Amino acid sequence: MAETNDALTAAVLEHAATYVRTFNSGDAAAVDRLYTDDAISVWEKGHPASGEERRKGLAEFLAAKPKLTNKVLESYVTSDTALLVTDWAIDIPATADSAAESISGIGLDVLRLGADGQWRFAIDNPYGKEL
Amino acid sequence: MSETLDLTLTDDPDQQNDVFVAAFNTGQGAIFDQLYREDAISNLTGTPRTGADRTKSITEFLASKPKLNSKVLRTFSTGDTSLLIVEFHLEVTGEDGKTQKIDGTCTDVLVRGEDGKWIMAVDRPVADETSA
Numbered sequence: 001m002a003e004t005n006d007a008l009t010a011a012v013l014e015h016a017a018t019y020v021r022t023f024n025s026g027d028a029a030a031v032d033r034l035y036t037d038d039a040i041s042v043w044e045k046g047h048p049a050s051g052e053e054r055r056k057g058l059a060e061f062l063a064a065k066p067k068l069t070n071k072v073l074e075s076y077v078t079s080d081t082a083l084l085v086t087d088w089a090i091d092i093p094a095t096a097d098s099a100a101e102s103i104s105g106i107g108l109d110v111l112r113l114g115a116d117g118q119w120r121f122a123i124d125n126p127y128g129k130e131l
Numbered sequence: 132m133s134e135t136l137d138l139t140l141t142d143d144p145d146q147q148n149d150v151f152v153a154a155f156n157t158g159q160g161a162i163f164d165q166l167y168r169e170d171a172i173s174n175l176t177g178t179p180r181t182g183a184d185r186t187k188s189i190t191e192f193l194a195s196k197p198k199l200n201s202k203v204l205r206t207f208s209t210g211d212t213s214l215l216i217v218e219f220h221l222e223v224t225g226e227d228g229k230t231q232k233i234d235g236t237c238t239d240v241l242v243r244g245e246d247g248k249w250i251m252a253v254d255r256p257v258a259d260e261t262s263a
Contacts, residue, residue, distance in 0.1 A: 042207065076172045110214050
């Protein structure tokens with residue numbers, strides 16, 4: 001029982017690490033594969049996005065070549081559902097039109113285990129309980 | 132002795148919250164624990180617990196008749212997974228008979244099972260930091 005849970009937790013933490021690497025590669029299609037089809041992202045406070053809006057927003061954001069760092073503070077992993085509390089920061093480089101920007105927050109993310117044995121983000125809520 | 136309480140959780144997060152509060156305030160762990168999946172992780176008793184350990188500690192805690200009041204602040208829900216951010220107010224009575232009030236924010240993860248019903252997978256209450 002404890003071993004099973006340790007293995008599940010390791011798989012979820014591995015997924016979180018894969019997310020950071022994939023995000024920093026800038027490959028929007030690859031990042032999107034780390035989400036469930038009907039995932040919700042709340043990159044803008046109070047504005048949950050899903051489906052095509054979520055995919056488009058992600059692709060546009062990644063085009064600015066942001067760099068993500070992430071530390072998982074807490075993890076609660078059941079047989080097919082996980083809650084992660086994350087301390088993250090993103091540095092967005094300067095462009096011709098805009099200065100460099102840094103954003104950060106404490107996220108509350110929910111992952112689900114798919115039938116194919118892969119964990120994916122179902123709810124990506126980077127600002128956590130900030131509403 | 133036993134109260135009739137409908138423990139069915141609908142798609143409505145406010146209804147889900149009302150059921151949780153009502154079940155919690157019965158003081159009966161056997162009722163409240165039915166809202167949790169067998170492998171659910173609850174932090175209600177201060178540390179993550181699952182399975183029989185969760186049921187036992189929740190039952191002991193509820194036997195002291197803590198009173199819960201809570202309000203849903205925010206919900207994010209896909210077809211089968213839901214994240215609730217809830218504001219809670221808890222009144223616990225210590226062994227010395229003194230009442231203590233604890234306010235905080237709880238993060239709940241509910242999932243919809245193959246039977247179509249919602250059930251708690253993870254809860255994570257965090258008390259507000261008291262300003263020293």
